[in-house]
Amino acid sequence: MSASPLSRLFDVVTTAKGASLLAPAILLLGTTLAVGQSASQTPSAPASPPAVSQPASEAKSDTAAAASSVTGKSSAFSAQQREELTQIVKDILLANPEIMLEVQNALEARMDKIQADRMAVALKEHSDELFRPSSSPVVGNAKGDLPLIEFFDYNCGYCKKAFSDVASFVDKDKKTRFILKEFPILSKGSEEASRVALAAKMQGKYWEFHRAMIESQGQANEASALRTAEKLGLDMARLKRDMNSADVKKEIDDTRALAAKMGIQGTPHFIVGDKIIPGAPENLVELLNKHASDVRKDGCKVC
Template identity: 40%
Template sequence: MNRLAAAALSFGLVIGAGFPASATDLDALSDAERDAFRAEVRAYLLDNPEVLMEAIDVLESRQADAQANVDVNLARANADALFDDGFSWEGGNPDGDITIVEFLDYRCGYCKRAHPEVAELVSSDGNIRVIVKEFPILGEQSMLASQFALAAQIVEGNEGYKLASDALMTMRGEISGDSLTRLAEALGFDSEAILDEMTSDEVGKIIEENRLLAQRLQISGTPTFVFQDQMLRGYVPLDGMRNVVRDLRAEG
């Protein structure tokens, strides 16, 4: 909700908080009483504009808390698909006490920005398991990139996926059949096998499963992270991610 809409709702909260219920039933007032009431509210807010901003902050905080509770329930209800689907690439410490799932798109600028920071978080911590969900939502080139990464995993194994994924995150320029052929050759892959696998039923099924999971989790953008049962919708800098990990460990 934008702050203008929040302001409208908060205006109602201010009215309700400052006057008895009978006074806020405008239909029960005469025209003169209604005009006087509105004038009093307007004058109060003009004299005390900080009250309106405080009400907006309270409303936004309550909405954020409510969304966080929804996200926890969604993550728990979809735990198997998030953490144990049998096909998503996994890295970091397989026995880590914290698991992070990232939904990413290789054409997403914020995913590119987050990529080295996630790597630094996982490597510097040493006790984090990370899972990647291919979620191509930014057009045909995004789809080609995810198909390439998944095909690399199937043909070249988990190490091949990591090489392909890292390369795609730093890739500049257009993603096409030709550019992916050159990338496969540069990485030492069997380019013909990779390109054939990109359109396989297996690759298509994985992408569709990830899309359906994102739909159930109400995820519509990238990057989106799931830290255990907490969702971070959007880019979060390294220090912010470290704080989330610290808080999760403190909660036990």
């Protein structure tokens, strides 16, 4: 048997994104109930003026007020009246589903703005750790005017996907200072690969190892990382000692702590001067070039 429109509506608003879209339904229901309650108490009162649309920023407080109205006043309605009012709200939402999309878009825009504001503060507070690291790998031009930072994991498919674009950008832009943050969050194997990478750095082979490892297929772990290092001709006895050193452990621990302070929870995550690129968007090259141009034109306020 097919689901009823009401049950389908319930399915929508109980999804991860849909939960945030319950606001218009509650608001409409609360408004309808409040108007109905007022009308039942003062039948001779003049009609209320038309509702005026309001900014999305006020939706949260209005929703809470509407929910309170429903809780406090709905008991004045009979079961039949409540059913009829619920049907009205349902009909409005089904007839105008774009309401839910409008709320979703407004919510996402607002959350993006909040995240951007928080990141701007975090960039300023942790600029030394980000742009002047004591032990993080740096490739490209170590004295370049454009800092490009990437938090990555060797088992991250999106990091692998983005690598060719990032490497091409660094190779072409001779003034880019590419700072790599080993951020192994996906598996135990990710941390093992990061340990080998940082040990390879101690032999001056970090970029060669990083490129080979991020371009490789299959699971990244200690075994695959050691095979890659051996193919590159590294001193394997020294490498195995260094990968378990306190310095290597500290670099990984420091990067994890920095990511937590920055609110970075996934990979890849790029920082171009004071500009942020979360993830690996399809237009990554375009964004890298645009942010590089903007930073060089306007200056970096936190670098």
